Amino acid sequence: MEWIKSNLNLFKANFRKETIELRRYLPNTIAMLLTVYIIFMAMFAGIHSVGAPGTVDATIQNTIVNYIFWYLTITIVNGQGYEILTEATRGTFEQLGMSPSGIWRILSARLLAQGILTAAMMIVLLYLSMLTTGQSLNVDFVTIIPIFLLTCISMFGLSFIIAGLTVIVKQIQAFLQIFQFVLAALTFVSLSRAPFLVFFPITKGVDMIRAVMVEGLTLNELGFSNFLVLTTNALVYFIIGLATYLYCERYAMKKGLLAHY
Amino acid sequence: MDSIIEVSGITKVYQKRKTKEKIQAVDNISFQVKRGEIIGLLGPNGAGKTTTIKMICGLLKPDSGQILINGVDNEKHRLRALTHISAVLEGSRNLYWRLTVRENLEYFAGNRGVSRKNVASRVEDLLQKFRLKDKETELVNRLSRGMQQKLAIAVAMLADTEVILLDEPTLGLDIETGYEVREILKAIAKEENRTVIISSHDMDVIQDICERTIIINQGKVVTDDRIEDLLKLFEVRSYTITLGEHLNEKQEHLIKERFLDYQYESNRIQPKLSVELLKTEDIYQLFDILKLNETPVEAIDREIIQFEQVFMKIVKGETTNGVDQVKSQSV
Numbered sequence A: 001m002e003w004i005k006s007n008l009n010l011f012k013a014n015f016r017k018e019t020i021e022l023r024r025y026l027p028n029t030i031a032m033l034l035t036v037y038i039i040f041m042a043m044f045a046g047i048h049s050v051g052a053p054g055t056v057d058a059t060i061q062n063t064i065v066n067y068i069f070w071y072l073t074i075t076i077v078n079g080q081g082y083e084i085l086t087e088a089t090r091g092t093f094e095q096l097g098m099s100p101s102g103i104w105r106i107l108s109a110r111l112l113a114q115g116i117l118t119a120a121m122m123i124v125l126l127y128l129s130m131l132t133t134g135q136s137l138n139v140d141f142v143t144i145i146p147i148f149l150l151t152c153i154s155m156f157g158l159s160f161i162i163a164g165l166t167v168i169v170k171q172i173q174a175f176l177q178i179f180q181f182v183l184a185a186l187t188f189v190s191l192s193r194a195p196f197l198v199f200f201p202i203t204k205g206v207d208m209i210r211a212v213m214v215e216g217l218t219l220n221e222l223g224f225s226n227f228l229v230l231t232t233n234a235l236v237y238f239i240i241g242l243a244t245y246l247y248c249e250r251y252a253m254k255k256g257l258l259a260h261y
Numbered sequence B: 001m002d003s004i005i006e007v008s009g010i011t012k013v014y015q016k017r018k019t020k021e022k023i024q025a026v027d028n029i030s031f032q033v034k035r036g037e038i039i040g041l042l043g044p045n046g047a048g049k050t051t052t053i054k055m056i057c058g059l060l061k062p063d064s065g066q067i068l069i070n071g072v073d074n075e076k077h078r079l080r081a082l083t084h085i086s087a088v089l090e091g092s093r094n095l096y097w098r099l100t101v102r103e104n105l106e107y108f109a110g111n112r113g114v115s116r117k118n119v120a121s122r123v124e125d126l127l128q129k130f131r132l133k134d135k136e137t138e139l140v141n142r143l144s145r146g147m148q149q150k151l152a153i154a155v156a157m158l159a160d161t162e163v164i165l166l167d168e169p170t171l172g173l174d175i176e177t178g179y180e181v182r183e184i185l186k187a188i189a190k191e192e193n194r195t196v197i198i199s200s201h202d203m204d205v206i207q208d209i210c211e212r213t214i215i216i217n218q219g220k221v222v223t224d225d226r227i228e229d230l231l232k233l234f235e236v237r238s239y240t241i242t243l244g245e246h247l248n249e250k251q252e253h254l255i256k257e258r259f260l261d262y263q264y265e266s267n268r269i270q271p272k273l274s275v276e277l278l279k280t281e282d283i284y285q286l287f288d289i290l291k292l293n294e295t296p297v298e299a300i301d302r303e304i305i306q307f308e309q310v311f312m313k314i315v316k317g318e319t320t321n322g323v324d325q326v327k328s329q330s331v
């Protein structure tokens, strides 16, 4: 009971911090929302000009799904890297290190908060742009939500790997910039074209979501084996990610790297 | 259990990233802190104070040695050990600059698993006590350095831990805020059940607040004593003797040979001789030398030594250990 309560408080504090920062930098937030909205609109407009009215062109629909996940992944994975970089330079990261909750738990709370906020914003914008363009996508929430959550778990795992690297490598910025493209590959390339990507995080989940949204597959049609692969992938990446992070943290504590100044 | 903190033989060597040069920041440091004690870690810049504090906070692993916090090994059970301590590290680097004063307090409490509701009254209390109430909605990056420091201390206080560590709490503050922070620290020190460790290179701060001081230099503990006793120890040994006549060469030579830190001001009518004695009884040796030429003694003064001088002497290597060594040689 105590344990649940303290974790809930930890989550609430971090969720609050995220929302405060979104509000405090309102012009940034609005600019970001507007950009995403315009991109959605542009993609829907593409459907309009390419496909026949009412029937949605598959490639463009694919692109929309890809874009949503790419955006989410960048926020969660690279965002974590940049945030730790800032905190290590500022010195607040050491402060997190003195919390009896453990840094990894605080980072998890943040990831969850960011995941929820970003996903919520994307969904609202998606619906908003469907409304404005009069186009529609097949959004079967019952099927999508479990896939989405499992995909997020592998995303969190990847994010912890980046977090660990950021803690021990000072010049990570250049790497993070390049890593954006790796993340793009993981979200944009379909498994039918590169089957080995099933062993990588995120890709399998995005592939399944595309199957739902583009081909209209349901939970049953996707089948048990697909979910087994997705679940295994998510758990493996989460565990690898967390282990990597904790290893890097120990290393940083040996070498005195928690603060970058 | 008597000691809340037991540091045994901790050592830390840093390796510079580029040059691979090794720096022994902490070299076999041991000390114990009793519950409710107010301890000063005093030492010049680069002595190893911050490194020691970070190891106690579990932010840095010692290369060897062990740290027990309330009996809990802070390496084996890091998070459990952390429930007993909070700290303010050096500089104003421990706050979120984009959050307000109040948001910082609440966020850090949340990270320890405590809800806003649960800390509400204590947050009010601390805002009043630290005179930050009228700044509670101000962003931290708009606060003065002194206010930031006060907030950082308030954040540490809010954690309500038995032990609180403060690394150079008055560094970089103007005189007035420095004074205010000191008063706050004294008030904290008076609170029951708080064990406080303050590091500083400024002996004034330590003398003002702490009961006991551990002086470290080049990564080693050079003394660990009550400030009162340290002062006594040195005070008793410093004598200034006003003479009726000048010393002759032989006398001067003998004094130079036998006494450590001697000063002879001969360019006045009544020459003054200042000596440091290893033991009080050594004064008789001095009298013997004076007697050789029947030099008249006009007055003997025991010099009052300021803590600052004690500190300088200790850091210069004239340690109590050093004194013991010389003592055994002269016997």
Ligand SMILES: Nc1ncnc2c1ncn2[C@@H]1O[C@H](COP(=O)(O)OP(=O)(O)O)[C@@H](O)[C@H]1O
Pocket (backbone or CB within 6 Å): A255, A256, B014, B015, B016, B023, B024, B025, B043, B044, B045, B046, B047, B048, B049, B050, B051, B052
């Ligand atoms: N992260 C680090 N990497 C390399 N050397 C360091 C690091 N931190 C401190 N040092 C060195 O270790 C010694 C002790 O530093 P520190 O503990 O900060 O001393 P103090 O706090 O007493 O001024 C100094 O020589 C300092 O330059």
Ligand SMILES: [Mg+2]
Pocket (backbone or CB within 6 Å): B046, B049, B050, B051, B090, B167, B168
């Ligand atoms: Mg220091």
